[in-house]
Amino acid sequence: MSSLQNNPTNSPHILVLGMGGTIAGLAANPSDKPMEYEAGQIEVASLLTQIASAVPEGVQLVSKQVANINSRNLTEPLMSILGQAVRTSLADPVVLGVVVTHGTDTLEETGIFLQLTCGKYAQNLGKRVILTGAMLPANAPKADGPSNLLDAIRWASTPIDNCPGGIYAVMDGRGCMAMDLAKRHGSALNAPIQNSPSSSVGLINPSWLSGVKAVQELWTEDLPIPKEDEWPWVEILTSHAGARSETITHWLTTKVKGLVLAGSGMGGFHDAWRDSLFAAVKHGIALVRTTRTGAGETFQDIPDKDPSGCLASGSLSAPRARIALQLALNAEKQSLSSGKPLTWQDFFARIAVLPVIR
Numbered sequence: 360m361s362s363l364q365n366n367p368t369n370s371p372h373i374l375v376l377g378m379g380g381t382i383a384g385l386a387a388n389p390s391d392k393p394m395e396y397e398a399g400q401i402e403v404a405s406l407l408t409q410i411a412s413a414v415p416e417g418v419q420l421v422s423k424q425v426a427n428i429n430s431r432n433l434t435e436p437l438m439s440i441l442g443q444a445v446r447t448s449l450a451d452p453v454v455l456g457v458v459v460t461h462g463t464d465t466l467e468e469t470g471i472f473l474q475l476t477c478g479k480y481a482q483n484l485g486k487r488v489i490l491t492g493a494m495l496p497a498n499a500p501k502a503d504g505p506s507n508l509l510d511a512i513r514w515a516s517t518p519i520d521n522c523p524g525g526i527y528a529v530m531d532g533r534g535c536m537a538m539d540l541a542k543r544h545g546s547a548l549n550a551p552i553q554n555s556p557s558s559s560v561g562l563i564n565p566s567w568l569s570g571v572k573a574v575q576e577l578w579t580e581d582l583p584i585p586k587e588d589e590w591p592w593v594e595i596l597t598s599h600a601g602a603r604s605e606t607i608t609h610w611l612t613t614k615v616k617g618l619v620l621a622g623s624g625m626g627g628f629h630d631a632w633r634d635s636l637f638a639a640v641k642h643g644i645a646l647v648r649t650t651r652t653g654a655g656e657t658f659q660d661i662p663d664k665d666p667s668g669c670l671a672s673g674s675l676s677a678p679r680a681r682i683a684l685q686l687a688l689n690a691e692k693q694s695l696s697s698g699k700p701l702t703w704q705d706f707f708a709r710i711a712v713l714p715v716i717r
Contacts, residue, residue, distance in 0.1 A: 372419040373515050374454050375508075376444060377403025378469075379427040380462025382504035384496035393499035398429035401497055403460055409497075410505050418516050430462020430492075435685075436587035438469060442476050443584060449477065449486055456515030457488045460508065463542055466492055466528065466551050470537030471679040474526045475686050475710065478538075479581045482524045489515045490528040490537050494548050503531065503548050510534075510560045522563050525575060533557040536571055539716065541676050543653050554654060556716035570716030577713055582686045582706060583693050591688040593617035595677045597651050602629035607639055617645035617684045617703075620669075621677040626650040626657035633666075640668040645688060645703055647672050649680045656715065670704055673711035683710045 377383065379399030383406060386396035404422045407414075414420065425441055441459070448454045461469055470490055481488055491511040493504035511529045514522070526537040531548045535557040542551045558564035585591075592615045596606055610618065618639065622628040626648050628636075640646060646669035649657050659671040672680040687706035694701045 368419070368421055369453055370419055371453050371455050372421045373456050373458060373512055374448050375403055375407060375420055375422045375458045375460065375512070376441070376448075377406070377422065377424045377427065378430070378441065378459060378461040380430045380460065380464075380492050381496055382406065382460050382462075382491070382493035382508070383427060384493075385498050386496045389496065389498045390500060393495060396496035396499070398462055398496075399427040402427070406460065406497070406504065406508060410509050413505075413509055415513060415516060418512065420512070428462070429464070430466065431464040433462075433465040433468065435585070435590035438472050439584055439587045439590075441469065442472065445473060445477050445488055446480060446584070449481055449484055449488070454486070456486050458508070458511045458515050459488065459490045460504075461490055461492050463492045463494060463530075463551050465678075466490060467540040467542060467676065468678050468682050470526065470528055470540040471675070471682050472686070474536070474538035474578075475582050475683065476584045477581060478526050478575070478578055481526055482575050485519045485524040487515050487522070487524055488526045488537075489534075490526070490540075491530060492551070507531070514560055522568060523572065523575060525571070528552060529560055532560055534560045534563075536574065536716065538574075538679070538713075541653065541679070567716060570714065573714045574716065578709075582690045585685070585689040589689065589692075591616040591685050591692075593619060593645075593681050593685050593688070595619045595621055595681055597621040597677075598623050598628040598632065600629075602631050604631050604635040607632055607635035610644065611638060611642050615644060616688055617647065617681075619672075619677050619681045619684060620646060620648045621651040622648055622657075623651060625655070625662050626671065627662045636666050636669070640666055645684060646670070647680050647684050647707065649675060649677050651677070668704075670707055670711065673713070674715045675711065683707060 384398040489511040539555040558567040649672035687703040691703040
């Protein structure tokens with residue numbers, strides 16, 4: 360028999376961390392207006408109670424509420440708290456795997472954050488961290504949360520031979536590496552992984568699995584988790600028709616440490632930005648260039664030669680590139696006291712060159 364507990368146990372178990380989101384949301388009139396709901400209303404323990412009878416035989420679950428928010432309001436300090444909770448849980452020998460219930464709006468940010476700070480650790484320990492959420496609130500007809508949560512629990516608890524330890528995500532019967540999450544649809548049930556390379560949860564695709572192993576082979580060292588109040592300030596700016604140089608120069612009088620430039624097409628930005636971007640680099644602001652299209656790769660010096668100090672993001676979307684740049688800037692700061700100082704470019708380059716799973 361499976362069992363559910365709200366408190367820690369000394370028996371081997373899957374730990375389910377609740378962050379809120381639509382999966383924990385409630386609609387006032389679920390039958391007629393299911394999308395008029397408030398996220399983060401149900402405790403994770405209650406979500407597990409609803410699926411208790413379907414949890415695989417012998418799997419013991421323990422739940423912990425980390426937060427209960429609408430994920431559009433996710434904060435950097437909260438990511439630090441979650442990251443530390445995941446690392447602590449992975450280090451516990453009685454925790455066999457971790458499931459995180461999370462809102463889908465910022466699931467891709469949390470996915471890349473956990474991959475870059477806990478991915479190698481999870482792989483080395485042979486444990487899986489599975490992110491999941493829902494597109495329909497918990498009391499909506501045909502709510503997708505219960506099936507997603509069950510799939511995440513099944514994947515977290517299946518033998519390691521089926522898939523290596525690491526950070527993954529599950530939605531609508533499909534699984535992907537958490538770092539490949541990207542919500543590019545407002546309402547589809549598989550929105551966060553709709554355009555991500557993925558595999559069926561029930562039967563792992565060998566070609567997808569080989570791509571996962573290629574990424575994990577190159578990701579050799581996790582980056583440090585920033586302290587709650589030490590996240591570098593990084594903003595995303597989008598190039599568009601009629602862009603103005605003031606969009607860039609505005610930030611020169613602030614304490615911003617980095618800018619992610621979401622360019623048009625292959626990541627090109629408006630000529631009106633060029634001189635002000637050179638000024639930003641001289642001001643010590645880190646620049647990363649990506650594409651506003653939401654898909655495809657961005658390459659260095661294409662379509663134009665990049666300003667000195669500006670790196671291309673590879674396959675990272677703007678939200679993911681922002682998290683990666685923040686972690687790279689924090690790692691640069693931490694390295695200054697290690698005796699082996701590295702630049703943020705050194706750290707970011709390790710991320711941008713990770714293989715793309717086809």
